[in-house]
Amino acid sequence: MSRRFTWCALLLLLGLASRGWLLADDARESKEKLRVLIIDGQNNHDWRAMTPFMKKLFEKSGRFTVDVSTNVRKGDKLPEGWMSVPFPPDLEKYDVLVSNYNGASWPDKLNKQLEERLETGKIGLVIIHAANNSFGGWKEYNRMIGMGWRDKNYGDRLLLDESGKAVRIPKGQGDSTGHRDTRPFQVVVRDGDHPVTKGMPREWLHARDELYDNLRGPIENVHVLATAYSKGTKVHEPMIFTVSFGKGRVFHTPMGHSMGGDITALRCVGFITTMLRGTEWAATGKVTLPVPENFPGPDKASSVPTK
Numbered sequence: 001m002s003r004r005f006t007w008c009a010l011l012l013l014l015g016l017a018s019r020g021w022l023l024a025d026d027a028r029e030s031k032e033k034l035r036v037l038i039i040d041g042q043n044n045h046d047w048r049a050m051t052p053f054m055k056k057l058f059e060k061s062g063r064f065t066v067d068v069s070t071n072v073r074k075g076d077k078l079p080e081g082w083m084s085v086p087f088p089p090d091l092e093k094y095d096v097l098v099s100n101y102n103g104a105s106w107p108d109k110l111n112k113q114l115e116e117r118l119e120t121g122k123i124g125l126v127i128i129h130a131a132n133n134s135f136g137g138w139k140e141y142n143r144m145i146g147m148g149w150r151d152k153n154y155g156d157r158l159l160l161d162e163s164g165k166a167v168r169i170p171k172g173q174g175d176s177t178g179h180r181d182t183r184p185f186q187v188v189v190r191d192g193d194h195p196v197t198k199g200m201p202r203e204w205l206h207a208r209d210e211l212y213d214n215l216r217g218p219i220e221n222v223h224v225l226a227t228a229y230s231k232g233t234k235v236h237e238p239m240i241f242t243v244s245f246g247k248g249r250v251f252h253t254p255m256g257h258s259m260g261g262d263i264t265a266l267r268c269v270g271f272i273t274t275m276l277r278g279t280e281w282a283a284t285g286k287v288t289l290p291v292p293e294n295f296p297g298p299d300k301a302s303s304v305p306t307k
Contacts, residue, residue, distance in 0.1 A: 033064055034065070034279075034284070036064045036066045036095070036096055037068075037094040038100055040068065042072070042101060043130055045258050045259060046261060047100050053263055054100065054128075057272055057275070057276065063288070064280075067094070068084050068085065071087045071088075071101070071103065071106070088109065089110070094123060095284075096126060096283035097124070097126070106135075114144075118245050119246030119247065119248055121249075123248065124281075124284075125245075129212075132212075132215070133148060143243075147216055147217030151176045151177075152171065152214070155217040156219050158222065159235045159237060160235065160238075164236075168219065171216065175233075178232070179211055180211075185209070187240070189202050191224070194242075196225055196240070197226060198287070204270050205300055206296070206301065207264050209268075209271075211232075211239075215237070222241055222243050226240035226241075227239055239254065241253075253275070256275070267306065268296065268302070269303060273291055
């Protein structure tokens, strides 16, 4: 075999590996991996199906290590080896917390630690789907997530009109949060220069999901990166956004529905890329993970296998 042929073959393999990072059999090597903690254990969605799949995606990207801390209800049993860190966890050991949780209140000590570490920029926070339903009575959490699943009298609402202009609706007006439109839907990128969305097509088709609408909250320091048009509300609803909490960074997406073991929404390459890049940004303020070549287009979704 000629030296020239060997180098060409090597370059081809490297190129294929870089383009197919979401589906690679082996995680890419990284000298300094970011430490992710997933908290689960209670949710009105199928956290038992979501957490293992999310954990696999994080680890397969080669950018993260992942621990899981689970706050189960009394009498609930976990599969052997499920939880790698006892609950409540020590957040000092992590760069970013990913919440896959919607249930009973956390201990005050954990809440306070998250508030302090996030406000000083020592940890990032990622909110996935129904995690924005939780902790309605925790004032600082509602500031962290910007807006979530709340009653119309809880807080303001944010939407984008036909021209793409942000419109704020005062609390008490309109409807409470819901999902009046569940289907595959187009995500429209509103800020293509942000590290999370940079390189994504302006419009891409997300797999079937609950399209949350009328998110409510204090809406402080919220920056909308992408929206989706709801056939139920007839306006564009925030689908990808960030929140500044002191020096801390919060990444929030209401996408990612799962019920009865169905993780169709999570298997979407658009969602996966959004989650991974959003988590890296929440932890570091930068994004190194690429937008893969199999990213969905405006009219065609793209998904990865369950296993």
